[in-house]
Amino acid sequence: MLILGIESATASTGCAVGDRSGVRASVRAAGDRRHAEMLAPQISAVCELAGVSLRDVAAVAVDVGPGLYTGLRVGVTTAMTIASALRVNMVGVTSLDLVAFPVRHTSRSITAVIDARRGEVFCARYRPVPGGVQRVSEPAVSSPEAVAAEIMAAAGEELVVGDGAVRYRSVFDPIRGAEIADRGFACPSAESLVHLACARALREEHVPPEEIRPLYLRRPDAEAKWPAAAGAPTPASGP
Amino acid sequence: MARRRRRPNPGVGPVTPPPPSSLIGAPAMAAPPPIVGDNALVLGIETSCDETAAAVVAGGGRRVLSSVVSSQIDLHARYGGVVPEIAGRAHVELMLPVVTEAVVTAGVADDDVAAVAATCGPGLVGALLVGVSAAKALALVWSVPFVAVNHLEAHLHAAFLDEPDIELPVVVILVSGGHTMLVLMTDRLRFRVLGETLDDAAGEAFDKVARFLGLGYPGGPAIDRLATAGDPDAIAFPRPMLDDGWDFSFSGLKTAVINHVRRHQAADPADVAASFQEAVADVLVAKARRAAAACGARGLCLAGGVAANTRLRELVLDAGMADGLETYLPSPAMCTDNAAMVAAAGWWRLRADGPSPLDAGADPSLRLPGC
Ligand SMILES: [Zn+2]
Numbered sequence: 001m002l003i004l005g006i007e008s009a010t011a012s013t014g015c016a017v018g019d020r021s022g023v024r025a026s027v028r029a030a031g032d033r034r035h036a037e038m039l040a041p042q043i044s045a046v047c048e049l050a051g052v053s054l055r056d057v058a059a060v061a062v063d064v065g066p067g068l069y070t071g072l073r074v075g076v077t078t079a080m081t082i083a084s085a086l087r088v089n090m091v092g093v094t095s096l097d098l099v100a101f102p103v104r105h106t107s108r109s110i111t112a113v114i115d116a117r118r119g120e121v122f123c124a125r126y127r128p129v130p131g132g133v134q135r136v137s138e139p140a141v142s143s144p145e146a147v148a149a150e151i152m153a154a155a156g157e158e159l160v161v162g163d164g165a166v167r168y169r170s171v172f173d174p175i176r177g178a179e180i181a182d183r184g185f186a187c188p189s190a191e192s193l194v195h196l197a198c199a200r201a202l203r204e205e206h207v208p209p210e211e212i213r214p215l216y217l218r219r220p221d222a223e224a225k226w227p228a229a230a231g232a233p234t235p236a237s238g239p
Numbered sequence: 240m241a242r243r244r245r246r247p248n249p250g251v252g253p254v255t256p257p258p259p260s261s262l263i264g265a266p267a268m269a270a271p272p273p274i275v276g277d278n279a280l281v282l283g284i285e286t287s288c289d290e291t292a293a294a295v296v297a298g299g300g301r302r303v304l305s306s307v308v309s310s311q312i313d314l315h316a317r318y319g320g321v322v323p324e325i326a327g328r329a330h331v332e333l334m335l336p337v338v339t340e341a342v343v344t345a346g347v348a349d350d351d352v353a354a355v356a357a358t359c360g361p362g363l364v365g366a367l368l369v370g371v372s373a374a375k376a377l378a379l380v381w382s383v384p385f386v387a388v389n390h391l392e393a394h395l396h397a398a399f400l401d402e403p404d405i406e407l408p409v410v411v412i413l414v415s416g417g418h419t420m421l422v423l424m425t426d427r428l429r430f431r432v433l434g435e436t437l438d439d440a441a442g443e444a445f446d447k448v449a450r451f452l453g454l455g456y457p458g459g460p461a462i463d464r465l466a467t468a469g470d471p472d473a474i475a476f477p478r479p480m481l482d483d484g485w486d487f488s489f490s491g492l493k494t495a496v497i498n499h500v501r502r503h504q505a506a507d508p509a510d511v512a513a514s515f516q517e518a519v520a521d522v523l524v525a526k527a528r529r530a531a532a533a534c535g536a537r538g539l540c541l542a543g544g545v546a547a548n549t550r551l552r553e554l555v556l557d558a559g560m561a562d563g564l565e566t567y568l569p570s571p572a573m574c575t576d577n578a579a580m581v582a583a584a585g586w587w588r589l590r591a592d593g594p595s596p597l598d599a600g601a602d603p604s605l606r607l608p609g610c
Contacts, residue, residue, distance in 0.1 A: 036368045040375040040597040054380055069324065070365050073331050074372045081376035084335050085349065210335045220324035226317070
């Protein structure tokens with residue numbers, strides 16, 4: 001079962017194709033946030049590298065965030081449109097799962113921390129289990145200091161991973177028992193996405209393309225400010 | 240998985256001339272087939288602002304097989320304008336249902352679509368990127384060309400969807416919430432911007448005056464409705480830059496309306512709306528008439544969301560009658576943002592320039608080509 005994985009929820013953009021036996025090809029551009037420009041040529045390139053046609057793809061996996069809104073929308077729109085045109089199912093994986101997964105061989109607890117801008121981070125906590133990691137808290141948006149306080153309260157050995165961990169190194173470094181994972185692990189990778197998605201697709205944890213939604217974790221500013229300004233009832237909060 | 244059929248090309252090559260007779264006997268050089276046939280189907284996608292739209296159009300506008308528009312007006316109304324982040328999120332959710340409905344309504348198979356076109360600017364960058372991404376994804380899966388379309392150029396093609404035989408050249412009054420310009424269109428791919436607004440777009444002025452009068456959002460239809468009960472000559476609002484070149488300015492007019500209402504609390508809002516609307520339409524049409532005379536245009540054409548305004552349409556008709564010009568007033572559905580005009584423009588661009596590269600991005604401040 002060939003899976004195409006698309007990842008553009010943070011500053012980097014990447015895609016990969018693979019199946020149960022492993023990743024066959026992957027392409028990645030780090031950093032410059034030109035997601036919309038790079039993604040489609042990358043998808044062509046990765047299929048060519050792997051020697052497959054897009055039409056051979058049996059499921060499309062996508063990083064559903066949280067992350068940078070624009071990159072996230074480019075990735076999710078591209079992935080859901082490809083899946084819909086191919087009439088195949090999708091696997092959505094959170095960016096936090098994707099940064100925690102590559103450090104699964106640790107014996108410590110894991111906190112995934114992704115830069116959310118405006119002085120905040122997206123985060124979730126994990127524990128390593130055989131063959132992977134298990135998320136033990138829901139993805140949330142928080143201040144780096146609040147995440148640090150949680151890690152301190154847990155009072156164990158902790159690996160802190162993600163671009164948020166790197167950016168707020170000064171907040172996480174002083175915590176006793178905590179270590180910050182290398183910069184090389186800071187961004188989610190499309191390879192991890194294909195790896196995780198293969199396992200989930202085998203367990204039939206997939207959805208039709210129209211059910212995939214970006215995980216923003218924050219309401220749009222205008223919506224968030226509206227009730228306070230106008231005294232209107234609080235609208236139902238988003239996902 | 241269905242594969243694309245190689246279909247015989249229904250059309251004739253548009254530009255390649257037959258080889259000159261002196262070359263007979265030289266190695267036969269087959270004329271390259273046109274990238275897109277005369278009756279080829281283009282799927283268009285439009286997400287530049289607050290409408291998520293998709294359409295299937297044949298032959299660059301000769302036939303509109305489907306045009307689906309999902310408006311987000313309700314999502315933005317309480318903010319009195321389009322909120323970019325809310326628009327971006329809504330486009331993602333609406334994209335698949337809208338594209339699917341456009342394809343199903345058109346009654347075509349995926350394999351029948353010869354190219355996918357999407358608006359790449361001008362507009363809200365976070366909104367544009369959703370449509371561009373979706374179009375590229377379809378182009379990849381269907382192995383057909385992707386075409387990046389200029390939204391303003393698309394508006395200029397809209398009138399042809401209702402009336403394919405427009406006699407060119409025409410002067411187009413392109414008026415919407417984001418744009419106000421006077422464009423000389425000499426053929427389907429050649430335009431010259433004669434004048435533009437120096438400050439507020441006409442639609443923006445309608446929205447701001449409507450908000451001040453407490454009429455809600457969007458302002459254009461609200462003022463149009465209220466104006467029917469008012470006297471357009473009740474208040475002599477200024478006609479900014481009426482005799483001064485072909486550019487526009489609506490910011491001063493908007494301020495004049497607000498000042499007048501503040502000074503005359505008893506003024507009938509219907510009179511204010513009618514008089515304001517008269518001033519806007521008057522300036523637009525007066526300049527378009529002068530431009531048509533100066534450029535030797537054969538007609539006047541309306542485009543953009545404000546082109547739905549009743550009084551503007553009346554004045555254009557009057558002007559055509561008085562000056563012996565043809566007048567083209569597209570249906571309101573084609574005036575406001577839609578994807579049929581994007582698909583039509585995409586077909587013409589594809590024929591002229593070929594496909595756009597897959598690494599094309601969005602340009603929020605894109606200008607009309609050649610201007
Ligand atoms: Zn428009």
